[in-house]
Amino acid sequence: MTSVTKAAPVATLSSSTIARLRELAGAENVLTEPEDLIPYGFDGTAALKHGAACVVMPRTSEVVAAVLRFAVSQGIPVVTRGSGTGLSGGSVPVDGGIVLTLVHLNHILEVDPANLTLLAEAGVITKAIDDAALPHGLFYPPDPGSMKISTIGGNVANNSGGLRGLKYGVTRDYVMGMEVVLPDGSIAWLGSKCVKDVAGYSMKDLFVGSEGTLGIITKVLLKVVPRPKARRTLLASFDSMEAAARSVSKIIERQIIPCTLEFLDRRTCECVEDYAKVGLPTSAAAVVLMETDGHPAVVEEEAAAMEAIARECGAISVEKAADEAHAVRLATARRSAFSALARIRPTTILEDVTVPRSHLAEIVAFVEEVAARHRLQIATFGHFGDGNVHPTILTDETDHEEMERVHLALEEIFAKTIALGGTITGEHGVGLAKKPFLSGQFDEASYALMKQVKLALDPRGLLNPGKIFDLDR
Amino acid sequence: MASTKEISEDQRKSAVRPLRHMADLDYSVVQQCMHCGMCLPSCPTYLETRMERNSPRGRIALMRAIADGELEVTREFGEEMYYCLGCLACTTACPAGVDYPQLFEHARAEVEAADVLFTPGRRFWRWLTLRQLFAKPWMLRAVGRMLWLYQASGLCALVRKSGLLRLLPENLRNLEPTTPTVCRHFSEQLIAEIETPPARKYRVGMLTGCVQDLVFSDVNLDTVEVLLANGCEVVTPRDQGCCGSLHAHNGDLEQAAIQARRLIDQFDLASLDAVITNAAGCGSHLKHFSNLLRDDPAYATRADAWDRKARDISQWLVEIGFRKPNGVAETSQVMTYHEACHLCHGQGISKQPREILKAIPGLEFVELENATHCCGSAGVYNITQPEQAGKLQREKAACIAKTGATLVATANPGCHLQIQNAVGGETVVKHPISLLAASYRAEKGEAR
Numbered sequence: 001m002t003s004v005t006k007a008a009p010v011a012t013l014s015s016s017t018i019a020r021l022r023e024l025a026g027a028e029n030v031l032t033e034p035e036d037l038i039p040y041g042f043d044g045t046a047a048l049k050h051g052a053a054c055v056v057m058p059r060t061s062e063v064v065a066a067v068l069r070f071a072v073s074q075g076i077p078v079v080t081r082g083s084g085t086g087l088s089g090g091s092v093p094v095d096g097g098i099v100l101t102l103v104h105l106n107h108i109l110e111v112d113p114a115n116l117t118l119l120a121e122a123g124v125i126t127k128a129i130d131d132a133a134l135p136h137g138l139f140y141p142p143d144p145g146s147m148k149i150s151t152i153g154g155n156v157a158n159n160s161g162g163l164r165g166l167k168y169g170v171t172r173d174y175v176m177g178m179e180v181v182l183p184d185g186s187i188a189w190l191g192s193k194c195v196k197d198v199a200g201y202s203m204k205d206l207f208v209g210s211e212g213t214l215g216i217i218t219k220v221l222l223k224v225v226p227r228p229k230a231r232r233t234l235l236a237s238f239d240s241m242e243a244a245a246r247s248v249s250k251i252i253e254r255q256i257i258p259c260t261l262e263f264l265d266r267r268t269c270e271c272v273e274d275y276a277k278v279g280l281p282t283s284a285a286a287v288v289l290m291e292t293d294g295h296p297a298v299v300e301e302e303a304a305a306m307e308a309i310a311r312e313c314g315a316i317s318v319e320k321a322a323d324e325a326h327a328v329r330l331a332t333a334r335r336s337a338f339s340a341l342a343r344i345r346p347t348t349i350l351e352d353v354t355v356p357r358s359h360l361a362e363i364v365a366f367v368e369e370v371a372a373r374h375r376l377q378i379a380t381f382g383h384f385g386d387g388n389v390h391p392t393i394l395t396d397e398t399d400h401e402e403m404e405r406v407h408l409a410l411e412e413i414f415a416k417t418i419a420l421g422g423t424i425t426g427e428h429g430v431g432l433a434k435k436p437f438l439s440g441q442f443d444e445a446s447y448a449l450m451k452q453v454k455l456a457l458d459p460r461g462l463l464n465p466g467k468i469f470d471l472d473r
Numbered sequence: 474m475a476s477t478k479e480i481s482e483d484q485r486k487s488a489v490r491p492l493r494h495m496a497d498l499d500y501s502v503v504q505q506c507m508h509c510g511m512c513l514p515s516c517p518t519y520l521e522t523r524m525e526r527n528s529p530r531g532r533i534a535l536m537r538a539i540a541d542g543e544l545e546v547t548r549e550f551g552e553e554m555y556y557c558l559g560c561l562a563c564t565t566a567c568p569a570g571v572d573y574p575q576l577f578e579h580a581r582a583e584v585e586a587a588d589v590l591f592t593p594g595r596r597f598w599r600w601l602t603l604r605q606l607f608a609k610p611w612m613l614r615a616v617g618r619m620l621w622l623y624q625a626s627g628l629c630a631l632v633r634k635s636g637l638l639r640l641l642p643e644n645l646r647n648l649e650p651t652t653p654t655v656c657r658h659f660s661e662q663l664i665a666e667i668e669t670p671p672a673r674k675y676r677v678g679m680l681t682g683c684v685q686d687l688v689f690s691d692v693n694l695d696t697v698e699v700l701l702a703n704g705c706e707v708v709t710p711r712d713q714g715c716c717g718s719l720h721a722h723n724g725d726l727e728q729a730a731i732q733a734r735r736l737i738d739q740f741d742l743a744s745l746d747a748v749i750t751n752a753a754g755c756g757s758h759l760k761h762f763s764n765l766l767r768d769d770p771a772y773a774t775r776a777d778a779w780d781r782k783a784r785d786i787s788q789w790l791v792e793i794g795f796r797k798p799n800g801v802a803e804t805s806q807v808m809t810y811h812e813a814c815h816l817c818h819g820q821g822i823s824k825q826p827r828e829i830l831k832a833i834p835g836l837e838f839v840e841l842e843n844a845t846h847c848c849g850s851a852g853v854y855n856i857t858q859p860e861q862a863g864k865l866q867r868e869k870a871a872c873i874a875k876t877g878a879t880l881v882a883t884a885n886p887g888c889h890l891q892i893q894n895a896v897g898g899e900t901v902v903k904h905p906i907s908l909l910a911a912s913y914r915a916e917k918g919e920a921r
Contacts, residue, residue, distance in 0.1 A: 035549040036524070038538050039531030044509045057523075084525070085510040103523040125514075149513045275568045339568035342507040348569075 011096030013053045017074060021056055021098070024066045029104075031055040040099050043086040044146070045433055046347050047397045052079075052093035059104045061179060061187055061218040068216060069185025071098055077462045080212040082123065082154030085146040087338075087350055088431030090158065090211045090467055097465075102153055105218060108132045115193050117176060118222045122153025126160075129222065139227040141168035141259075144427070145335040153217045159209035161427030163291075163331060166385030167259040168225075170427065172208045177221035180207055183458045191221060206453070211429050212464040214457045228259075228293035232303035233321035233330055236310040237284030241265065241368075244286035245361040247313035248384040251290075252357065254309065256302050260291035261385030262334050268381040268392075271340040276333035278326075284316055288384065289334055291327070337381045338392065345377065345394040349406065352434075353417040354426030357387040366416050367391045374405040388426035414440065430468045438469060494582040494726065495540045503540055505571045506533040515566035517847055517865060518556055526553055529563035529573060536580050546587035554580050555590070556861070558854050559722055560847035561757075561818035574757070574819065575764060581724030603725050607683055608732070610714040614659060617687040621655040651855075651894045653688040653886075660686045660693040664709045668697055674704035675793065678740045678748040678782075680759070683715040684886045685752050692886075695910035696751045696786055702913050703795050705746075710739040716750075717765075718758030722852050726765065733762045734772055742778050751786045751906055753885035754852065757819030759783050785816065786906055787825040787884065800915025801835035802908070809841040809878035810905070811869065811892060813885035817845050826905045830882055833912045841881075842872045850891035862891075870895035882908060 013021075013032075022030045031037060032054050040052045053076075058064045071078045077097035084091055084101075093099050105121035108128065112118070113136045120129055126147040130140040143162035144150055150160070156178065161170045177191025190204040191197065207214055238244040248261050264272065264280070264287050273280040281287055288310070292302040307318045321327035342348045355363045364380060367389070371378035382389035391413060395406050414424050414437045424430075424437050439447050451471060454461070461471045495503075512529040513519050519528035526535065532553060538544035557577060564573045584590060606613050623629050660681040677700060681693050697707050717732030736759070740748060750756045760783045766776040784792070810830055817823045823845075831838050849855055849865030873881055873896055881896065882905045883889055893902045914920060 031524070033549060034538075034544055035535060035547060035553060036526055038544060039525035039528070039534045041534065042508050044507075046507055083510055083513060084508075106523075146510060149510050272568075275570065336511065336568035339507065339509040339511050340570075342505065342509075342569035346501060346504045348507050 011053060013076065013096070013098075017076070018054060020070060021054065021067065024070060025056050025058050025063050029057040029059065031057070040081070040084070040101070041093060043081075043084040043089060043091045045087055045089040045092070045431070046349055048089040048092050048432055050093050050095065052099040053096050055099045055101060057101050057104050061105070061181060064100065064102070064105075064216055064218055065181045065185045065187050067098070067100065068181055068183065072183050072185070072460060072462050075460065075462065077465050078216075079464050080153075080157070080216050082151030082157075083125075083146070083149045085150045086154065086158060086431065087352070087428040088158075088425065088433040090429050090431030090464070091154075092432060094465055100216065102151065102216075102218070105153075109219070111136055111138070111224075112193070113138065116224050117193050118224050120152055120220055120222065122156075122218050122220060123151050126150045126152055126155055133224045134227070137227050138224040140174065140222060140224050142171045142174060143335075145338060147335070152220055152222070156208055156217055156220050157210060157212050158429040159427070161383070161386070161388065163262055163334065163383065164259045165383060165388070165427075166261055167257050167293075172205070174223045175204060175208055175220060176223050178204050178207060178217050179219035180215040180217050182215045183460070183463055187218075188215075193221065209429065211431060211467055213454060213467055214463065216463075228299075230296035230299040231291060231293040231324070231327060232299050233327035234290045234303060234307060234310070234318055235280070235321070235330060236288045236290065236307075236315040236318045237281040238286045238288070238313075238315055239284060240314075241286045241364055242361055243314045244288050245364065245384065247310045247315065248288065248360070249357070250309045250313060251306055252385065254305065256292070256305055258290055258292040258302060258306065258385070260289060260331070261383070262289040262381070263287065263384045264289070264334065264337060264381040265379055267344075267377070267379040268337050268341060271343050271379070272333050272337050274343060275336060275340045276329070278329045278333045280333065281317065289330060291331070334381075338390065341379050341392050341394060344379075345396055347395050347397040349393040349395060349410075350428075351391045351393070351410065351413065352388070352425045352428040353391070353413060353422055354386065354388040355417055355420045355422035357385075359420040359422070360384060360387050360389070363389060363417060363420060363422070367413060370409045370412050374409045376402070376405055376409055378409070383426075386426065387422070411437075432467060435467070435469060494579045494586060495536060500540065502572050502575055503533065503537045505569055506530055506537075507569055508534065509569070511568055512563035512566045515562040517558060517560065517562070518861065521861065521864070527556060529567075529571075532557060532580070533571070533573075533576060536576055539583065546583055546589055548589045551584040551587070551589040554584050555857060558814075558847050558849075558851040558861075560814040560851055562814065562845065562847065565818045565821075565845070574761070578721050578724070578726065581722070582726045583724075585724035599723070599725075603720050603723060603728055607715040607719050608728060610683075610712050613683055613687065613714075617655050617659070620652075621657065624654055625657070651890070653684075653890050655687055656690045658690055660690045660709070661711055663690055663694045664697050664707070666709055666711060668701055668707045668709070670701040670704050670706060672704055673706045675746045676706040676708065676744060677789070678742075678745045679707050679709040680716065680736075680748060680750040680755065681709060681713050682750070682752050682755055682886070683719070685755075686713075689886055689889070689904070692751055692904045692907055695904070695907045696749065698910045699786070699790070699795075699906055699913065700749065703790065703793060705793075708740070708745065713739060716755045716759045718755050719852065721758055721765070722754075730765050730769070733759070733765050733776070734769075737762065737772060737775050737779050740779075742775065742782060745782060747784045747789055748779065748782050749784055749786050749789055751884065751904065753785070753813035753816035753819065754887060756783065756785045757815035760820065785820060785822055785825075785884075787829055788820070788822050791825040791828055795829070795832075795909075797832045798909060798912035798916065799834060800912045800917070802911035802915040802920070803880065804835045806836050806880045807839055807876065807878045808836045808880040808882060808908075809839050809873060809876045810844060811841055811848060811873070811881055811883040811888060812845045813883055813888045814845070814847050814851070816884055826882070826884055829905050829909055833908055835912075836880065836908070839876045839878055841876055841878075843868075846872075848888050848891045848895070850885075850887035852887060855891060866891055866895045873900065880908075
C-alpha cells in the first residue's frame with residue numbers, strides 16, 4: 001500500500017483537556033480517534049466540512065452542564081449536534097471545538113393527555129414524538145423532511161418547518177417550555193404547561209431558532225393536539241407552473257386551509273419517481289400534493305372543493321390517494337425530494353427562500369429566469385401554501401467556473417426575495433450557508449440587536465461560534 | 474455554501490488517489506453521498522451505537538477521506554468495514570442512489586490490500602475458505618461429504634455427548650451446534666444436465682451455488698421442478714463453483730473475478746433466456762459481474778450479457794407469469810415471510826416472493842413486522858461478529874413469534890439457517906420455491 005500522509009489536522013485539544021472531559025462524561029462517551037471524528041465533520045449541507053477536535057456524547061443534562069462549564073472555563077468552543085441532518089451547516093464543527101452530540105438524551109419523559117403536552121429529552125427522534133402521541137389519540141404535527149432521524153432538540157434550535165406548516169404552523173408553535181443549559185453551566189427551565197403564561201420575558205422563544213448559539217436545549221415541553229380523524233390526499237398535475245400556483249392561490253382565497261400544499265417541478269418529480277416509484281407524473285410541468293385533514297365531513301368537502309379548483313385552473317389530472325398507506329407513500333416520497341435530486345449532479349445546493357404567498361408565482365418564475373441566464377440546472381420544489389420554495393441548484397463543487405455562476409445566481413435570488421419582502425431562509429436556518437446574506441435582510445438596529453443578545457448570554461462567544469453571524473468585537 | 478478555497482482544497486486532494494481499490498472506483502460513486510442522513514434510521518449498527526462512524530454515511534465519509542488522502546487505511550477503518558453487516562438497508566433508504574454495495578466491496582478490498590487486520594489465524598482462515606474451499610468446487614464437496622458422514626454416522630452426536638468439544642476455542646464451540654446439516658445428495662446427483670419439459674417455452678441456465686448445493690440441494694431440485702412446470706428447459710452445468718459473492722463481500726475482488734469468469738464460461742449464454750439463481754446473496758452479486766470484469770477485454774461484453782440475463786427465481790417466475798398452483802401440501806399453516814437483505818435491498822425484489830407465496834393454497838400469509846430487517850446472518854457476520862448478529866437474530870425471532878406463524882419462508886441459505894437456529898424445532902423455515910414445488914406436487918398426489 002502506498003503510504004499517505006494525513007492531512008493537516010484541525011486544532012487539537014490537550015491531553016489534560018481530553019482527560020478532564022473523560023472524567024466528566026465517562027471515557028466511553030468521548031471520541032478522539034480520526035476514524036471517530038471524520039464522520040462528524042459535516043451535517044446534511046453540501047460542500048461544508050470541518051474537522052472536530054473531539055466529540056462528547058453526554059447522557060444527562062447534568063453532564064451537558066458540566067462539560068459546557070468546563071469548556072467555557074477553558075475557552076473551548078462547543079457545537080451542539082443532534083442527528084446532523086441540518087441544511088445550513090449549523091452543526092458543522094468549528095476549529096479546535098468540541099462537538100456535543102445529544103443523541104443519547106433520547107427519552108420521552110411524559111405524555112400528559114390531560115394537559116395535551118409531551119415532555120422529551122432533546123435527542124428524541126422527531127417521529128418518535130408523534131409515535132408516542134399516537135396511542136393517546138394525539139398528534140405532533142411538525143414534520144420536517146428528515147423527521148425519521150432528526151432530533152427534537154435540533155428541530156427546536158432551528159425552528160424547523162415541514163409539510164404541514166400551512167395549517168399547523170412550525171416547531172415554535174408547539175414549544176411550551178424547555179430546559180436549557182446556559183454558557184455558565186447553569187440549568188434553566190423556561191416556560192410552563194399553561195396555555196396562558198406572561199410571567200416575564202418569553203425566554204423560551206429566544207432559544208427557538210437560536211441554532212445552538214445561546215445555550216444548549218436539553219429537554220422540551222411540547223404541545224400536542226387531537227389527532228385528526230380523517231385525511232384526504234390529492235395529487236394534481238399541471239402543464240405550467242403558473243397554473244399550479246394559480247390553483248394554490250385560489251384554494252387559499254376560498255379560505256380552505258389544507259394541511260399540505262406541496263409542489264414539485266418536473267425535474268424533481270423525475271428524481272423522486274426514480275427513487276420512490278410511487279407513480280408521480282413525470283411529464284407534467286408541476287405537480288401539487290394537497291392534503292386536508294380533520295373531521296371526516298369537512299375533509300370530504302374540502303377535498304372535493306380543492307379538486308374542483310385544480311380542474312378549474314387547468315389541471316391535467318387530479319388523482320386521489322387510494323388509501324392511507326398510499327397517502328403516506330406520497331408524502332414520504334415528497335420528503336425525499338432534496339436527497340433524490342442528488343441523483344443528477346455531484347453537488348446539490350438547496351435553498352430555502354420564502355416570500356409572502358402573494359408573490360409566490362413571481363419568485364418561482366424569477367428562479368427559472370436566473371437558471372436560464374446563468375446556464376444552471378435548478379430544480380424547484382417546496383411548500384406552495386407557505387410561500388416557502390426550495391430552489392435546488394444541481395452542480396459540481398469541483399467546477400470553479402460553474403460555482404462562480406452558482407454564487408451569482410444565489411445572490412440574485414436572495415436579493416429578489418428580500419425585495420419582495422421575503423426571507424432568505426424559511427425553515428433551514430442561517431448556520432454557515434446563509435451567513436453572508438443575513439445582514440442584507442436586516443436593518444442595522446435589528447442586526448446589532450441580535451449580536452447584543454448573543455453577547456449578553458455568551459460573552460466569550462464560545463457557543464457555536466461563527467454561525468448565523470460573526471461577532472466583530 | 475462553500476468558499477472556493479475549500480473546494481480547490483478538496484479538488485487537489487481528490488487528484489491524489491494512491492489506493493488501488495478505492496481508486497479503481499469512479500470518484501463520483503463516493504461523491505454521490507450528500508450526507509443527508511436519510512440512511513441512519515435504516516442502519517442496524519447505527520441504531521445500536523448511535524455513533525456516526527457506525528452509519529452508512531459515516532462509513533462513506535471514511536472511505537472518502539481515504540480516497541482524498543486525509544486518512545490512511547488503518548486497523549480502526551478495517552474493523553469498521555467489517556462491523557458493517559453489508560445488509561444494504563441503506564441502499565433502499567438512500568434517495569440519492571448511492572451505490573453502497575460497490576463502495577463497501579472496494580473498501581473491504583482496500584482493507585485486505587493494506588492487511589491492517591492481519592493475524593496469523595485470520596490469514597489462515599481466509600486462505601482456507603476464500604482461496605481453497607470456496608474457490609475449488611471439488612474440495613468443498615469433499616469437505617461436505619466428510620461433514621455428511623460425520624453427521625449421518627452418529628459420530629457427531631457421540632462427539633457432542635463426549636464433551637470433546639470443550640477442547641475447541643470458545644467461538645468455534647459456540648458455533649458448533651449451529652453447523653448446518655449437509656444433504657445426502659449434491660445438486661448434480663438430483664438434477665440432470667439438461668431437463669426438458671413436455672412443452673418448452675423457455676430455456677434457462679440454473680445456478681446450483683456452493684452452500685446451497687451442500688446444504689439445500691433439495692431447494693435446487695425444487696427450483697428445477699418449478700421451472701419445468703412452467704415450460705422452462707433447464708440447463709445445469711456440472712461442477713459449478715461459488716459465484717464469488719463470498720469473495721467480493723469479503724474483500725477478495727481478485728478471486729471474485731476468477732469465480733465470475735469461470736461461471737460465465739460454463740454457460741452458453743446465447744442459447745439461454747435467463748440464468749436462474751435461488752439464493753439472494755448470490756443473485757445480488759452475480760447481477761453485477763460487469764462491474765467486476767469491466768476492465769477485462771475478454772469478458773467485459775460477456776459480463777454485460779450475463780448481467781442482463783441473471784434472474785432471481787421469484788423474479789423470473791413473475792416475469793413469465795407462473796402457473797398458479799392448486800395442490801394443498803400443507804394445510805392451515807400460518808406462514809410469514811422474512812425478506813433476505815440481498816433480495817429486497819440488494820435486488821429490489823419484494824413483491825414477487827409474496828405473489829408466489831400468496832398463490833399457494835392452504836397457507837395463510839401473515840406479514841412479518843420489520844420483514845426487511847437483517848436477521849444477523851449477513852454472510853459470515855454471525856461468525857465474525859457474533860454479538861451483534863445474535864442481537865438481530867433475537868429481534869427477528871421475537872417478530873416471528875408475534876405472527877404466530879409455524880412456517881417461515883425466506884430465500885437465502887444464510888437467513889434460512891440463522892432463522893431456523895433462532896426459532897427452534899416448532900417452526901419450520903422453507904424457501905418459497907420449495908413451498909410452490911410442494912403445491913405443484915400435491916396436484917398430482919405426490920410427496921417428497
